[in-house]
Amino acid sequence: MPSKMIIRQPEPVMESKESNQWGSKICDCCEDVPDCCFACWCCPCYACKHSKAYGQCLCLPLLDMFGFIPPVSMAMRVSMRHRYGIKDTMCNDCLYATFCNCCSWCQISKEMRRRNIPIILVSAKNT
Template sequence: SFRAKEKHPKNMMLPSQSFTIAMFSNWNSGLFSCCDDIKSCCYGFWCCPCLACTVSGLFGQNHCLPLCDICSPAVTSAFGIPLCVPPAGLALRVGIRQKYEIKGSLCKDIATSCVCVWCSWCQLHRELKYRNHTPAVVNQPKK
């Protein structure tokens, strides 16, 4: 009878479980909030490929990665494969959104990357500037 109680204890203690709840934030600025940062807006308007390469570098990726978006439609259409989603732009957008836990979805990222490429790159640039310049708060215990 003692062994039966060992197999099926009624008051079994479970190890404490900890759950991490991700607190998702919004984008620092809206998709069409170019007036929030005129420099980024002008940079994107006058030389969007240059801005895209800058965003890629700020995010720690190869600076030339966004140039794949320029070449990919020509290459894929040569093989008869239509492509409307810029792959590098979409990948960077998803990566930034996931790294900084920004609200959104893959469907919204695809739509944003396809509908307004310039606005998307400008928003990503503003977001990285904001995230990279936000000071970190460090609490040190008193000695």
């Protein structure tokens, strides 16, 4: 009986000289009034725009409309925390995504601009 050998490659780890905290508070979205207005008046469009900029599917945030807890908004916060090494809790992510969704997306947007780390596709194959 042949046996299978499984080789596990090390996963990339991002080390950052940046702070391990969010660059802005959840209610600091009013510092950039046009951005805040866009998020408040058309949060689905705003979320789709920043989801695309983050490297995810453009229409992914539209799935948030089908439940009480918006799964995509929460997942984006968790992903951003892991990508940038931000210390916070899943409980806060859930609360912010559920009750302060447009402010949460503003915070995500500001963090992307502040960190300005390019997206690198690690598992891309050459053709």
